[in-house]
Amino acid sequence: MATVTQMKCACEPCLCIVDISKAIQKDGQYYCSEGCASGHGDNSKGCGHTGCNCH
Numbered sequence: 001m002a003t004v005t006q007m008k009c010a011c012e013p014c015l016c017i018v019d020i021s022k023a024i025q026k027d028g029q030y031y032c033s034e035g036c037a038s039g040h041g042d043n044s045k046g047c048g049h050t051g052c053n054c055h
């Protein structure tokens with residue numbers, strides 16, 4: 001039985017794959033970082049993960 005434990009970050013331009021057990025969950029979606037979870041508001045930067053240019 002395969003259980004999904006990883007998902008792509010729900011942040012649209014974000015390429016990160018997040019582990020559901022560690023992801024930041026918001027509105028039923030999973031994000032790789034607080035910045036992504038908050039929709040990259042005012043003072044949020046990209047998630048800072050290597051190779052990810054989201055912001």
Ligand SMILES: [Zn+2]
Pocket residue numbers: 009014015016032036047048049052054
């Ligand atoms: Zn990311």
Ligand SMILES: [Zn+2]
Pocket residue numbers: 011012013014035036040046047054055
């Ligand atoms: Zn993001």
